[in-house]
Amino acid sequence: MTRRANATWTVTVVVPDESSLDAAGETVELEVAEHETILAAARSAGVWLPADCQQGWCITCAARLVEGDVVHPSARRYDDGDREAGFVLTCTAKPRADTTVVVDQYDDLLEHRADRGKPPGNAKLGD
Amino acid sequence: MSDEKEHASSGVEPGDTSKRVGMEVIRERGVDPEELREKLVDAIGAEFTTYYYYTNLRMHLAGEEDYKEITEDARLEDRAHFELVVPRVYELEGSLPNDIREFADRASCPDAEVPTPMDDDGGFDTEDLEVEDILEVLLEAERCAIRTWSEICDMTRGADPRTYDMAQRILNEEIDHEAWFIELLSKERDGEINPAGHFARGEPGDAPYSTNNRFNDSA
Numbered sequence: 001m002t003r004r005a006n007a008t009w010t011v012t013v014v015v016p017d018e019s020s021l022d023a024a025g026e027t028v029e030l031e032v033a034e035h036e037t038i039l040a041a042a043r044s045a046g047v048w049l050p051a052d053c054q055q056g057w058c059i060t061c062a063a064r065l066v067e068g069d070v071v072h073p074s075a076r077r078y079d080d081g082d083r084e085a086g087f088v089l090t091c092t093a094k095p096r097a098d099t100t101v102v103v104d105q106y107d108d109l110l111e112h113r114a115d116r117g118k119p120p121g122n123a124k125l126g127d
Numbered sequence: 128m129s130d131e132k133e134h135a136s137s138g139v140e141p142g143d144t145s146k147r148v149g150m151e152v153i154r155e156r157g158v159d160p161e162e163l164r165e166k167l168v169d170a171i172g173a174e175f176t177t178y179y180y181y182t183n184l185r186m187h188l189a190g191e192e193d194y195k196e197i198t199e200d201a202r203l204e205d206r207a208h209f210e211l212v213v214p215r216v217y218e219l220e221g222s223l224p225n226d227i228r229e230f231a232d233r234a235s236c237p238d239a240e241v242p243t244p245m246d247d248d249g250g251f252d253t254e255d256l257e258v259e260d261i262l263e264v265l266l267e268a269e270r271c272a273i274r275t276w277s278e279i280c281d282m283t284r285g286a287d288p289r290t291y292d293m294a295q296r297i298l299n300e301e302i303d304h305e306a307w308f309i310e311l312l313s314k315e316r317d318g319e320i321n322p323a324g325h326f327a328r329g330e331p332g333d334a335p336y337s338t339n340n341r342f343n344d345s346a
Contacts (some may be wrong), residue, residue, distance in 0.1 A: 052278050053271045057237040058169070111151040119232035123224065124165070
């Protein structure tokens with residue numbers, strides 16, 4: 001993988017058919033600078049992705065990494081378990097390679113957190 | 128009720144107390160009232176935890192009485208936001224978690240902790256604690272709240288005027304708070320004049336938007 005001179009990566013955003021987002025069923029390609037988050041780049045490009053805190057905490061913006069590489073330098077609540085399961089938080093995720101993500105994965109990450117006894121899944125889906 | 132006039136039921140039979148027209152009218156307008164209610168619980172969880180954390184943050188603004196007072200306004204107004212919306216959660220057939228740890232875990236904004244570790248004596252290690260670091264925590268907490276209440280405004284606009292009214296009033300105050308902390312952090316950290324455009328609240332934690340038409344007496 002060669003880092004581009006302008007440190008910009010192509011991020012392919014897949015919006016599932018079953019999503020309630022306006023872009024359901026669409027696949028959008030974004031050019032995302034390495035200092036930029038996927039969420040910010042998407043919204044700047046007119047693609048409305050879900051988010052709330054935008055500090056890597058609430059998981060509203062959860063997505064799944066299909067290929068590529070991202071980092072979460074400022075996420076407040078994102079751990080190795082999330083990473084190993086392939087989840088990313090688009091509000092703080094910055095690309096480090098050409099990347100593909102499937103967005104609108106809040107319910108799945110919430111369940112994944114609950115299964116591991118981690119917040120907010122433990123609080124919202126627990127016994 | 129007139130015999131001739133059909134009851135505007137929203138799918139609720141006359142006398143049925145198992146459903147609420149106040150929820151069904153929201154559903155009819157395309158918003159899931161249960162989903163909204165859970166988002167409200169998350170949002171007021173953040174207001175409540177912020178109220179707690181700001182207690183610590185303001186105490187550690189030692190010697191900065193003006194900063195303390197402004198943080199106190201924000202602290203009390205965040206509590207007012209919690210109080211304002213709690214009844215709405217119950218109207219939407221929800222409840223607060225019985226366990227406060229659950230409530231904090233599901234809060235939609237990060238913990239606004241004092242940005243220094245605890246020392247060996249159980250207090251805060253304040254040796255390297257800077258005022259500007261506390262102001263940055265305060266600023267980012269307010270920014271999170273702005274995003275949350277903007278989301279709730281988006282979710283309820285044109286569908287649930289009662290929740291929208293609360294959310295937009297809270298949002299007004301959160302935007303005030305952000306402006307205050309931008310002004311203070313700009314001055315403290317960067318030596319820049321970056322006016323909020325506001326003057327002090329009339330009384331500590333006045334909450335001029337979220338309590339100007341009280342929803343209940345505790346708000």
